[in-house]
Amino acid sequence: MAKPRAAETRKRTRIQQEKEDRILEAALDVFSVHGFRGSTIDQIAKAADMSKPNLLYYFRTKEAIHRLLIGRLLDTWLDPLREMKADGDPLSEICSYIRRKLEMARDYPREGRLFTNEILRGAPHIQDELRDLKSLVDEKSKIMLGWMKDGRLARCDPHHLIFSIWATTQHYADFDVQVRAVLGPGKAGAGRFDDAARYLEKLFLEGLKP
Amino acid sequence: MAKPRAAETRKRTRIQQEKEDRILEAALDVFSVHGFRGSTIDQIAKAADMSKPNLLYYFRTKEAIHRLLIGRLLDTWLDPLREMKADGDPLSEICSYIRRKLEMARDYPREGRLFTNEILRGAPHIQDELRDLKSLVDEKSKIMLGWMKDGRLARCDPHHLIFSIWATTQHYADFDVQVRAVLGPGKAGAGRFDDAARYLEKLFLEGLKP
DNA sequence: TGTAATCTTTACCAATTGATCAAATTTTTC
DNA sequence: GAAAAATTTGATCAATTGGTAAAGATTACA
Incomplete structure (x- = not known):
């Protein structure tokens, strides 16, 4: 049969x-x-x-x-954030997170765009997952607030801090066409991710040190 | 007839x-x-x-x-960047730019998403405009390099600096659903843009001061 | 007010779309 | 090597899609 x-x-x-x-x-x-x-x-x-x-x-x-x-995507997408540990050094933890997210944008750009497409559409199919996301972010935000209270991280809104990491890294997947067009043939090679990593590391390190 | x-x-x-x-x-x-x-x-x-x-x-x-x-969109989208002047104070110019881009994300989120949709698709209809964009960004990058040389702005890659401003501001239009889901009913009100502005201003001001 | 221009509607069309089915073919299993 | 299971194909379908034709209704203007 x-x-x-x-x-x-x-x-x-x-x-x-x-x-x-x-x-x-x-x-x-x-x-x-x-x-x-x-x-x-x-x-x-x-x-x-x-x-x-x-x-x-x-x-x-x-x-x-x-x-x-x-x-499949959602299953792995948040792993880097999950790995952020309270007992690590705040600035190193944040830098690692940025680096990992940037690697994902480099190695899995299609997955990134799939996600962005879904969000742009109003996330009709992932309402439950967004709820899980909120609790994960809330949890990590608390860790960051602790770091700030201890004077190991500049005081700021941890939610928006996380948004800014998502945005700056995801940008290299979603806006790849634009990034390459702007960088031009000379600088749009594979090295653009290293340049991005260097820049972002500096921005966040200087911007967030206590 | x-x-x-x-x-x-x-x-x-x-x-x-x-x-x-x-x-x-x-x-x-x-x-x-x-x-x-x-x-x-x-x-x-x-x-x-x-x-x-x-x-x-x-x-x-x-x-x-x-x-x-x-x-129509492309016509007005780059105005904020065009307004960045070499003879202004570097950090104020950058802060104004961030503020204006964030206001656009707040006031014209649909236009922002329209643009992102187009870029996600590989920007098939705006190849010419991307070329214009490159020369505008190159021009403003030169201004920033001048500021850096004069010790009025932290040394960094100006192209990626501009990307990071685009990304962090555009995020509040494109990922609005996610932003609201993560902030929760308490903090997802209209005030989220003020919180974002405060956070981004601090991040970039501290991150980019010489 | 009459008439020409503009606007709206109804009916329609050909192509594309997501999806089904039964028949034909291939692969696996014993 | 044959039977059973799994796979592939071609024909087909109803719904949706972008778009048209032409007649009827409305509006602007002399």
Whole structure:
């Protein structure tokens, strides 16, 4: 008896494994540029080099692909923030956080844009996750307030401090086209991330030292 | 003889004026959330409270509306940067720039998101403008390098400095949903922009003073 | 007030879209 | 090597999409 869709099988076949990966890879390419509504199954199928019905054999709907991608993304996206520990040196902790976020922007720009697309749309599918995000940020904010009270970090609004780290690092994924256009052929090479890291480190280190 | 489309008439009628404004207003709402491909004429027409053919009487195509909106946006978007003058006090000039960009994020969030959508898509329609942008940024970078040489501004990469201002201010338009979710009902009111301004001013002032 | 120009509506069209189905093909398993 | 399971394909569908044609309604203006 042929299963109607591959997704339900207990054990993933070799083919299933490979095709699903190819689809997700292609979908990430397409979704991250055009957003959910702006992307078509045909487009994704073509990018994955297979027919549309074939693709739909592995994922029931367009939304199923998108949901899976978003889910995977959210799972790892906040890891760097989770790693910020109260018992570390405040400025080093913040610098590490910036560095890690910048590495993510460099190594996973499509994931970053997928997330930004979702937020731009009003985050319709990740309301729960936003709630989790709030509690994580609140928790880390408390740590920072402690550092400030101890005179180990400049007094400021920790929420907005976190926003500014998100913004400055994510910028290099979302606005990549603009960044490259502005830097010009000479400075838009791979080294731009090192330049960014150097600049951001200085800005935040000087800006936040007590 | 009835003109096929209203746009070509020399003088704009009262009705033309009003309807075109209503369409652009509605289109800005829709495009800024869903992007170009994710938005439909029906959607825009409904938001503008008119029938689709009626809307298409004023704008030939969906793209015509989008082009006009993008054009208008780019026209005013860079004004704050243009206003940065070499003969001002470096830190005050930068602070004013931040304040103005933040006001734009507060007062014109839809325009900001429209722009971000366009950039996320790879900026297909604004290649020329990106070239103009580069020369403007290069020009202002030279001014900043002068300030640094004179010891009136901390030494850093001026391009990345400008990026960080764009990123931190634009963040409050693009990631508004996330910002509000994280701040929570207590602090997500209109005052969040004042908090942001206070924080950013401190960060950049301390981070960039020589 | 009459008429020409402008505006609006109804009906429509061809292309694209997300998705289905049964038949044909390939792969795995015994 | 045959049966069973998994995979692929081509044909198809209903809904949506961007856009048009033409007739009817309204407005501006002499």
